[in-house]
Amino acid sequence: MYMEKMESNAxxxxxxxxxxxxxxYLELMKNFSNIMSQGCEDCLKxxxxxxxxxAKSPYIYIFAHPxxxxxxxxxxxxxxxxxxxxxxxxxxxLFRCISRTDIVKTIWMIPNEETxxxxxxxxxxxxxxxxxxxxxxxxxxxxxxxxDPDDLPEQAAKAIMRDVIKQHKTTxxxxxxxxx
Numbered sequence: 001m002y003m004e005k006m007e008s009n010a011x012x013x014x015x016x017x018x019x020x021x022x023x024x025y026l027e028l029m030k031n032f033s034n035i036m037s038q039g040c041e042d043c044l045k046x047x048x049x050x051x052x053x054x055a056k057s058p059y060i061y062i063f064a065h066p067x068x069x070x071x072x073x074x075x076x077x078x079x080x081x082x083x084x085x086x087x088x089x090x091x092x093x094l095f096r097c098i099s100r101t102d103i104v105k106t107i108w109m110i111p112n113e114e115t116x117x118x119x120x121x122x123x124x125x126x127x128x129x130x131x132x133x134x135x136x137x138x139x140x141x142x143x144x145x146x147x148d149p150d151d152l153p154e155q156a157a158k159a160i161m162r163d164v165i166k167q168h169k170t171t172x173x174x175x176x177x178x179x180x
Contacts, residue, residue, distance in 0.1 A: 035077070036093065039064060040104060043079035044097055050081035052164045054099035057083055057152060061107070064093040083157035088137050088144050096148060108133040108144060 043050050043062050053060050061082040066075045085107070086094065094107040110133045111119070119130045136144045152160070173179075 036064070039077055039079050040095055040097075043081060044104070047079065047081055048168075049164070052167065053081050053083060053160065056160045056163065057157070058099050059148075059150065060097050060099060061085055062095045062097060062104075064095075065089075065091055083152060083160060084154065085145060085147050085151065088141055090137070108136070110134060110137050 040062055043064075044054075044060075045051075050060060050062070061084070063080045063082055063086050064077055066077045068075055085096075086092075088094075088108060088110065090110050090113045093109050096105045096107055097103065106129055109127075109130050111130060116134050117123075118125045119127055119134065121131065133144075151157075
């Protein structure tokens with residue numbers, strides 16, 4: 001049941017069909033899941049930086065974070081391939097991918113802090129990975145941010161990044177986009 005307070009202090013009651021509401025929620029979650037899967041896959045298989053990093057590293061991280069546009073309503077999801085695990089932050093998602101495969105592990109899915117309560121146990125919008133990510137963000141942030149045991153040492157990751165940037169600049173010079 002949904003109640004809405006009206007200006008005359010009367011309460012307008014509107015009955016909601018629980019099954020219809022749940023179906024709409026499932027559709028919303030399916031769309032969100034599809035958006036996340038497609039964004040991650042596109043970053044993994046089409047992003048030039050991601051492809052260059054995968055050619056030199058056995059894994060990459062994909063860091064995703066939505067940002068609100070200047071109109072206050074439009075949101076854009078940014079997908080960034082990385083070799084190092086970033087600091088955890090709210091309103092972000094992190095995946096660790098094995099290079100040149102479809103193997104993707106979700107590291108965290110931390111929504112906006114204002115929406116954390118929506119993911120509590122028993123709510124329709126409850127999601128285990130989100131609840132666990134929020135809990136770890138609050139109580140185990142150091143462990144959440146700890147690099148995977150199979151991650152490259154920081155110096156090796158930086159060397160790969162320098163090499164990828166150098167190759168990119170060489171390609172741009174060959175195409176005469178960047179002056180020599």
